[in-house]
Amino acid sequence: MAVADGDSCAHDVVFAGMCCQCHRNVSSLAENMARQRPGFLTTSLDLQVSASLLSSLDAAEQLRRASQKKLVLIIDLDHTLVTADVRDIRNASAGLRVRKRPGVDGFLQGMKDTCDMYVYTQATGAYAQRVLQILDPRSSFFGDPPRIFHRGNTPQGLKDLAQILPNDASHALVVDDREEVWPSAVRESQLLKVVPYLPFPGDARQSVDFEGFLTGSNRAREPPRTEEDTKRQKIEEPVAFCDLDWPGRTRDDQFEHLGDILRKLHEAVFPATDDGQGGSVASTLPVLRRKTLQGCRLCLTGFCGAASEVPKGSNKSLLGLGAVMVRTPDDATHVVAARRTEKWARAQALQREGRVFLVHPGWLLYAAVTWQRPCELKPSDCQVLFPIWLLLSLTP
């Protein structure tokens, strides 16, 4: 701790721009920029502490969590825990219909003894607080006041773990239906992707992120670039094989699978024989996830981004499952087909010879959100988790 000197102040705690020790207004002083909110203790931007106090608070929190064998779980709200009916937005004064995802109560209850839980949403604070009144009426999961990071107390743009853990975020786990809202380092080693919960028809969510890639909804935005692209578009079936907008969908097993994954991770980070600090989430998660499709050589066909067949962002999440990407059906163990293409036709011939599995895009999404390799011969396995796939023409 330093002492105030002339026009500077290097004290530890500033509240709403005022130093708690020398009582000076420090908001315009350059050194105030170095102070940060200890997000793991408060959601208020009014409280800012020095780097040295932050690191001792953080060390104390890490010790407490290690002694209680607790992980930090940062959970998205919309399409992950609940979904709002956006058709109601025009008539918002009448209230917004929000549906809880099946299994959410049991999931939160099951995680509260092994995880410190935070909500991180790009929605407004007022909306998030209303939703938490429904999800957590006794404040037993997210605390009181609730630990909600939202549009009003976080910066715009990508979500940022440093908002909650500014010192060391390597032990945090993220649960989100959208990968693209996180920086790539978080996606690769700390993010657990879930399938978006889509109980209302016409939800635009299915057109973005990994699902937009799988359903081909974002394909229309890309004009053909080469002669080969044009030829390919003529050959391909205009209708994609999958559609997440499935009216009357009620079944949803995502939280059962997520609970299994989190228990596995918890065991690996805090082994029963170890009474020390616990391992690192960021180094444990990728190793476990890579086992999912280990040994599989995937050839993707009929997806958007025809030139490379695998767009950059999705590439990472596909590789995170441990599969190797190949260009031709002849080199593959699995051909994942989103439409009828030349490669799809070749894969049908190879499948008849027992040399390859021809699978639906839902097979890939299932693997990504359950960390299990679904049975290739029973696509109905995937339908148990999300009965959303149009099983068109995967068999001759």
Ligand SMILES: [Zn+2]
């Ligand atoms: Zn001061």
